Amino acid sequence: MLNKNDKIYVAGHRGLVGSAIVRNLKSKGYENVIGRTHKELDLTNQAAVRDFFETEKPDVVVLAAAKVGGINANNTTPAEFAYENMQIQCNVIECCHRYHVKKLLFLGSTCIYPRMAPQPIPEDALLTGPLETTNEAYAIAKISGLEMCKFYKRQYGDDFISCMPTNLYGPHDNYDLSGSHVMPAMIRKFHEAKVNDAPSVELWGTGTPLREFLYVDDMADACVFLLENYSGEQHVNIGTGKEVTIRQLAETVKEVVGYQGDIIWNKDMPDGTPRKLTDVTKLHGLGWTHKVELKEGVELAYQWFKDNVENARM
Ligand SMILES: NC(=O)C1=CN([C@@H]2O[C@H](COP(=O)(O)OP(=O)(O)OC[C@H]3O[C@@H](n4cnc5c(N)ncnc54)[C@H](OP(=O)(O)O)[C@@H]3O)[C@@H](O)[C@H]2O)C=CC1
Ligand SMILES: C[C@H]1O[C@H](OP(=O)(O)OP(=O)(O)OC[C@H]2O[C@@H](n3cnc4c(=O)[nH]c(N)nc43)[C@H](O)[C@@H]2O)[C@@H](O)[C@@H](O)C1=O
Numbered sequence: 411m412l413n414k415n416d417k418i419y420v421a422g423h424r425g426l427v428g429s430a431i432v433r434n435l436k437s438k439g440y441e442n443v444i445g446r447t448h449k450e451l452d453l454t455n456q457a458a459v460r461d462f463f464e465t466e467k468p469d470v471v472v473l474a475a476a477k478v479g480g481i482n483a484n485n486t487t488p489a490e491f492a493y494e495n496m497q498i499q500c501n502v503i504e505c506c507h508r509y510h511v512k513k514l515l516f517l518g519s520t521c522i523y524p525r526m527a528p529q530p531i532p533e534d535a536l537l538t539g540p541l542e543t544t545n546e547a548y549a550i551a552k553i554s555g556l557e558m559c560k561f562y563k564r565q566y567g568d569d570f571i572s573c574m575p576t577n578l579y580g581p582h583d584n585y586d587l588s589g590s591h592v593m594p595a596m597i598r599k600f601h602e603a604k605v606n607d608a609p610s611v612e613l614w615g616t617g618t619p620l621r622e623f624l625y626v627d628d629m630a631d632a633c634v635f636l637l638e639n640y641s642g643e644q645h646v647n648i649g650t651g652k653e654v655t656i657r658q659l660a661e662t663v664k665e666v667v668g669y670q671g672d673i674i675w676n677k678d679m680p681d682g683t684p685r686k687l688t689d690v691t692k693l694h695g696l697g698w699t700h701k702v703e704l705k706e707g708v709e710l711a712y713q714w715f716k717d718n719v720e721n722a723r724m
Contacts (some may be wrong), residue, residue: 412440412470412513412637412638413469414439414440414441415441415442416440416442416469416470416512417442417444417466417467417468417469417470418435418440418442418443418444418468418469418470418471418472419444419445419466419468419470419471419472420432420435420443420444420445420472420474421445421446421453421471421472421473421474421475421498421502422445422473422474422475422476423443423444423445423446423474424445424447424582425474425475425478425582426578426579426580426581426582426583426584426626427474427517427575427578427626427629427630427633428445428472428474428475429581429582430580430581430582430626430627430629430630431472431474431630431633431634432445433627433630434627434630434631434633434634435634438634444466444468446462448475453475453497453498453501453502454493454494454497454498454501455501456497456500456501459501459502459505460501460505460508462505463505463506463508463509463511464509467509468509468511469511469512469513470511470512470513470514470637471502471506471511471513471514471515472514472515472517472633472637473498473499473502473503473514473515473516473517473555474517475498475502476494476495476498476517477490477491477494477495477498477548478584479491479584479589479590479591480589480590480591480592480595481544481545481591481592481614481679481680481682482588482589482614482679482680483588483589484544484545484547484548485543485544485545485680488546488547488548489547491545491547491548491551492547492548492550492551495548495551495552495555496551496554496555499516499551499554499555499558500558503516503555503558503559503562503570506562506568506570507562507566507568511568512569513569513570513571513637514559514568514569514570514571515571515572515573515633515636515637516555516556516559516570516571516572516573517572517573517575517633518552518553518555518556518572518573518574518575518645519548519549519552519574519575520574520575520576520577520622520647520649520686520688521541521542521545521548521549521552521683521686522536522541522549522552522553522556522574523535523536523574523686524537524538524539524540524541525539525540525541525542525543525683525684526539526540527539527686529685529686529687530651530687530688530689530690531647531686531687531688531689532647532689532691532692533574533644533645533646533647533689533692534644536553536645537553542682542683544680544682544683545682555572556572556574556645559571559572560572560643563643564643569641571636571637571640571641571642571645571646572645572646573632573633573636573645573646573647573648574645574646574647574648574688575624575629575632575647575648575649576621576622576623576624576647576648576649576650576686576687576688577591577592577593577621577622577623577624578623578624578625578626578629579591579593579594579623579624579625579626579707579708579711580625580626580627580707580710580711580714581626581627581710581711581714581718582626582714583626583711585597585598585715585719587599592614592621592656592659593623593659593663593708593711594711594715595613596613596659596660596663596664597663597667597708597711597712597715598715598719599611599612599613600663600664600667600669601667601669601712601715601716603669603671604667604668604669604670608671609671609672610671610672610673610674611664611669611671611672611673611674612673612674612675612676613656613660613673613674613675613676614675614676614679614680615656615675615676615677615679615680615681615682616675616677616681617655617656617657617660617675618655618656618657618681618684619655619656619681619682619683619684619685620653620654620655620656620684620685620686620687621653621654621655621656621659621685621686622649622650622651622652622653622654622686622687622688623650623654623659623704623707624648624649624650624700625700625702625706625707625710625711627702628650628700628701628702629648631698631701632648632693632698632700633648635696635697635698636696636698639696639697640696644692646692646693646696647688647689647690647692647693648688648690648693649687649688649690649693649700650688650690650700650703650704651687651688651689651690652687652704653685653687654704659704660673662704662705662708663708663712666705666708666709666712667712
């Protein structure tokens with residue numbers, strides 16, 4: 411059970427997800443929320459992580475720190491995605507046990523599911539088929555993290571839970587085109603093309619894959635809801651249960667940004683998995699549903715981009 415004065419450590423507290431979770435916790439009266447930047451505490455360093463837990467002794471931990479990136483980053487640097495994420499997870503999850511953390515929420519991703527999983531994807535589709543190759547390193551790391559939480563729960567009774575969010579976007583997203591996901595990439599590309607009066611924008615793949623997008627403040631609300639209400643062994647999908655093609659997404663972002671030019675699809679870039687729609691029956695059954703629909707979310711994300719990304723006001 412969470413108390414409002416619990417010391418809550420949000421690992422990755424400045425990232426897209428971590429910063430949203432900090433905002434949501436504070437809005438709900440949890441004032442004792444702590445974080446450490448990557449420079450202050452490298453979570454791949456076991457000794458440093460143990461020193462941190464020994465000193466701070468958090469009551470609750472949210473593991474939202476990870477090496478994260480879009481399809482191109484995952485596809486071209488799988489070794490780092492495997493190594494860094496498994497190191498971070500082993501260090502943090504083991505310390506949560508070693509230092510008697512009463513509740514841990516581990517963040518996975520829907521990329522853990524088989525490439526051809528049934529759609530929408532139920533939680534029990536895990537490990538029932540081959541993974542999508544473009545992000546299999548990240549998927550293997552995430553699967554090992556959620557399974558590790560399950561093993562500590564089974565063996566020691568630790569209240570460690572996992573959630574599997576769909577594609578997320580919103581404030582503090584990664585707008586560096588070399589590593590970003592599709593939503594921030596489209597916002598940036600259409601914005602810069604509009605400002606520079608460019609005749610066209612290049613997007614990747616065929617535009618035919620289907621994706622689901624959840625606004626990150628909704629995601630954070632779901633995470634805090636699970637921290638307060640869920641202690642089950644099985645992981646929980648977090649999503650909207652709604653999907654669009656990448657082409658439809660491009661038209662939505664293009665309209666919100668107000669860009670009039672053409673879109674060129676670079677078919678040399680990978681499409682990735684054809685679909686990954688979450689089955690959110692379990693989450694809805696627990697009593698949580700999303701609020702922000704796609705068009706409104708894109709408008710909010712674009713406003714944040716214009717207000718916060720340097721030279722966005724070009
Ligand atoms: N974005 C998405 O669409 C989705 C994300 N998720 C999951 O949500 C979680 C957070 O993702 P997101 O917020 O998007 O990612 P971000 O990249 O925005 O944030 C990740 C955070 O982790 C920190 N970090 C990375 N490596 C280390 C390290 N070695 N030591 C300490 N801190 C580190 C980063 O710090 P720094 O930047 O300084 O390196 C950053 O603050 C991840 O587990 C991800 O798998 C799940 C589904 C979808
Ligand atoms: C969250 C989840 O997300 C990741 O998987 P993904 O959804 O395939 O990643 P993505 O968002 O980068 O691409 C989605 C689709 O969009 C197309 N696409 C078009 N134009 C651009 C473009 O300009 N940039 C990007 N990145 N994609 C583009 C792209 O070709 C693909 O078809 C995992 O790596 C992993 O991080 C994970 O767990």
